[in-house]
Amino acid sequence: MVAEGGQPTKQSVFVVKFLADAMLGRLMTWLRLLGYDTAWADDLADSQIARLARSEGRIVLTRDTQFARRKGLPIVLFHEQTLAGELQELRQSVTLPPADLFSRCPVCNATLQLLTRETAKPLVPPYVWQTQTTFRRCPHCGRVYWAGTHRQHVLAFLREIGWPLAKNTPPVGTD
Numbered sequence: 443m444v445a446e447g448g449q450p451t452k453q454s455v456f457v458v459k460f461l462a463d464a465m466l467g468r469l470m471t472w473l474r475l476l477g478y479d480t481a482w483a484d485d486l487a488d489s490q491i492a493r494l495a496r497s498e499g500r501i502v503l504t505r506d507t508q509f510a511r512r513k514g515l516p517i518v519l520f521h522e523q524t525l526a527g528e529l530q531e532l533r534q535s536v537t538l539p540p541a542d543l544f545s546r547c548p549v550c551n552a553t554l555q556l557l558t559r560e561t562a563k564p565l566v567p568p569y570v571w572q573t574q575t576t577f578r579r580c581p582h583c584g585r586v587y588w589a590g591t592h593r594q595h596v597l598a599f600l601r602e603i604g605w606p607l608a609k610n611t612p613p614v615g616t617d
């Protein structure tokens with residue numbers, strides 16, 4: 443996509459995709475919540491991780507100093523132990539394009555699909571259906587998501603650590 447005037451839009455310039463190693467499961471879940479395509483290298487041997495990263499153009503996220511010495515692969519080596527620290531390290535290493543918050547299934551990384559209210563009705567508790575307007579379903583695992591307290595906690599945490607959120611992100615409490 444090219445914006446008027448022939449300038450490529452920021453979003454079209456680069457897409458980042460990640461491959462998190464087995465030690466970084468928590469960070470993986472959060473990157474998915476943030477909207478970044480993040481595969482998990484759980485159970486994969488180093489050679490398989492390298493191959494997958496190369497074939498899918500993914501940045502490897504790892505705690506393994508040995509692995510991080512590999513040449514010719516984009517790799518971010520993590521030292522921090524807290525989630526806030528890990529996110530900070532990521533931002534220092536990678537220029538992150540804007541992403542669509544809560545657009546991916548945190549469990550399987552698939553892009554969520556918007557449901558009509560009628561389709562969502564039998565899939566969610568009655569109170570949730572009455573009080574929420576937007577529902578999304580994961581095409582892979584079938585989980586249905588809506589704006590609930592969990593989402594508020596996620597937003598509160600991101601604001602607390604100064605994560606750059608889009609201007610239209612709803613304030614905590616009204617979501």
Ligand SMILES: [Zn+2]
Pocket residue numbers: 547548549550551552580581582583584585
């Ligand atoms: Zn899913």
